[in-house]
Amino acid sequence: MVVQAAYRAREAIPNARIIVATDAEKIKQAVESHGFEAQMSPSSIPSGTERVAYVAKDLPESIIVNLQGDEPLIEPSVIKAALQQVQEKNFPMGSAYSSFRNLDEVSSASNVKVLVDKNQKALLFSRAMLPYQQIKVDDEQKFLANPYWGKHIGIYVFQKNILLQYPKLEPSPFEKIENLEQLRALHHGIEIGMGYVQSQSIGVDTLADLEKVRKIFEEQGNG
DSSP states (O other): OHHHHHHHHHHHSTTSOOEEEESOHHHHHHHHHTTOEEEEOOTTOOSHHHHHHHHHTTOOOSEEEEEOTTOTTOOHHHHHHHHHHHHTTOOSEEEEEEOOSSHHHHHOTTSOEEEEOTTSBEEEEESSOSSOOSSOOSOHHHHHTOTTEEEEEEEEEEEHHHHHHGGGSOOOHHHHHHTOTHHHHHHTTOOEEEEEOOOOOOOOOSHHHHHHHHHHHHHTTOO
């Protein structure tokens, strides 16, 4: 799964330096066997963002992309959309989101929802159903296609100085409740630009997700 995510990163940005940050020797060996670079980090690090920051502190690059290893089907267009928020729109952080396909996806706590403003800046992330339907929606598809909210995709792009600042920030109370580390950034006033994409990437958060992804790879002949 992690190796597939690394291949997607290479496809999106062929000349970028790709590093897998891990605390597991098994993952390091798997990554290196496929020709990718891996760096070990302490197992005590509590989150993916802080693990990336640990590795990034010694890198010369000014922009760091945190592509999570549970996104083996992420499309290069998603990576580019998130990167654009920092490179071109000068947000301190960037990420991406897509539309939900049905209300079952909206109701799942595994799918993180994001609300954005007219400038594509994130207002709120939650595992709860957002926005709450106070008034019954007659046209479900029109509701799902609203451009100001959608399904968050597991990728973050940082200006390096912001990434290195992140581990020093006090965790948000809501970050702890929701188990969403991006809420710490919002809590401390760090703006997150959100790129909208058509892609319907499947993040592997549950065993059911894993089976879906395995089936897709088998159908593509990549099993």
